[in-house]
Amino acid sequence: MKAKDKICEVAKELFFKYGIKKVSVTDILEKSGVSKMTFYRSYSNKEDLIIYILEDLNAKAMLEYKSMVEKDITFKDKLIELIALKIKFSKSFSKEFLLELMQLYTNNDNLIGRLSEMKNEGQALFIQEILKAKANGEVNEDLSVAFIIAMIEHFQTFIEDEKNLSLFNSTEELIANTMHLFCFGLSGISK
Template identity: 30%
Template sequence: MDGFEKRRNDKKAVIIQTALELFGKYGFEKVTVTEIAEKARVSKVSIYNFFESKDNLRRIIVKNILDESLCETKELVEKDCNFIDKMREYLENRIIYGSRYNMDFFFDAVESDPVLRQYLDDFNTENKGLISSIIKEGKKIGYFSTDISDTAIEIYIDIFYNYFLHNRKIRPTLEHSPKLAEEINLLFLDGLIRHSEQ
C-alpha cells in the first residue's frame, strides 16, 4: 500500500469512527454530515466522495460491525485450543460487542434499512452455522448433551437472537451491564450443557 492509499484509508477510518460515536450519542437523524466532517476534521466533500450519503455511511458502519463479529467467530471456530477456553472466549467476545457499540443505533439502522435487514439475516444464517460448529465440537467431547438434536439447537438459537432483535427495552440494560450480559450468555449455554455427568 502506497502513502496516498494509506492516508485515504486512515481518513475513511476516522470518518467511520467519528460517525459511529456521534450516531451512538445523539441518534442517526440528529447528526448532520457537517457535524461529522467538523469532528473528524475532514471536508464534507471527502465524506460524500467516500460514502456517497449519510445513509450509506451508516450502512457501511453496520456492515463493518457484523463482518468483524463474523470474522472473530470464524477464527475462534478454527482455533486449536481447550474447548472450555474456547467457550469462555466466545462469551467474552459477545459481551465486548454488547458494550462496544450502541445497540439502539445498530437495531434502528437494521429496522429502517431493508438492505441492512437482509445483511443481518445473512449474517445470522452464517453465524448460526458457526455456533452450531462450536456446539457440535462440544457434543463430541461430552460438554454439551448429545440428546439434543441439531434442529432443536437451531430453534433455540433463533429464539435467543429474535428476543434481542425485537425487545427494545432490554437493549440499554444489557449495553450498560456486562455482568448481566454474561449471566444471560451463561444461561443460554446452560440449556445445552450435559447435566447428567456434572
C-alpha cells in the same frame, strides 16, 4: 488514515455515544475535518455509512471468532470466550445506538438483508462447533442443532427488545446475562 476510514471512525464514535438520530452528516464532517464532497464520494448517505460500519464490526468480530474456534480448547471454554467476545463488542456501542438501529431500520430491506447475511455467516461457524462438540460428547446429543439455533434466535430477539434493554444498565450487561443463561442455565456453573 484515509478520509473514508477517518469518516468511519468519527461516525462510530458519534453514533455509539449519541445514537443515530442525533448525529448528522454535518456533525461527522465537522469532527472528521472532511469535506462534504469527500463524504459523498465514499458513502451515498448516512445509511450507507451505517451499513459500512456494521460490516466492519462484523469482519473484525468474525476474525476474532475464527481465531477462537481454531484453538484446541473445550466447547465450554469456547462458549466462555464467545461470551467475552460478545461482551467486548457490545461495549463498543450504547443502548441508544442499538435501539435506534432496530427502530429506524426494521423496514429497511437493504440493512435487514446485510444484517441477515452477517448473522448467517456467524451461525454457520457456530453450527460446525456444535456438531464437533456433540461428536465429542460435550453437548447433549439429544438436543437438535435446529433447536439450539432456534433458542439462540429467541435470545437474540430478547436482546433486541426495547423493554428488555431497559432492564439493564448497558447492552454489555444484557448480553452477558443472556449468554450466561443460555450457556450455563440457571445454576450459573461456568467453571
